Amino acid sequence: MSKLKEGMALIEELAKKLSNANSNLMATAEELTEQLDEVREAYRRTMRAEAKRVAELKKLLLQEIDAHQDLFAKPKSRVFDAVKLGLRKQKGSLSWTVDDDILLSRIRNQHPENASILISVKESPSKDGLARLKGDDLKKLGVTITEDSDNPFVKFDDGDGYKLAESLVELAEKSGNGKENK
Helix, strand or coil: CHHHHHHHHHHHHHHHHHHHHHHHHHHHHHHHHHHHHHHHHHHHHHHHHHHHHHHHHHHHHHHHHHHHHHCCCCCCCEECEECCCCCCCCCCCEEEECCCHHHHHHHHHHHHHHHHECCCCCEEEEEECCCCHHHHHHHHHEEEEEEECCEEEEEHHHHCHHHHHHHHHHHHHCCCCCCCCC
């Protein structure tokens, strides 16, 4: 055989080996994908069931905490088996009984060092800024706080898989109709 023919035969043989190796790789990848899909589906069903159970228990626990708020006077929260629970202040909302101009004047007089934070650029009282003041200071300004009640809460300590599990629980809590979502 001539050198050119030998070279072409070698190239053809290597191309065939490459093709076979690539076919084997693709078959292995397909098998892996199929097995991963099966495992994923098996865990998906289990995790959905577990998330539904967690959502149900969380709902029951919140109801019990709400029914027994007197148990959380002090301390307002406790930890049992890595579950922090109890009562916590909700943010609430601010409103004022005086005209904006009067409130602005009071803020400038009583809190001149924080006026830029407490007053929005458009010269209106800043709810974000006012929310940082103590209740007594707000009262003197004529600002009242509404909807700042204690509400029950349950929080898990962060751990491995926490975000995934928490999102599944939230999904189960939102669906709440007993139907499984895929």
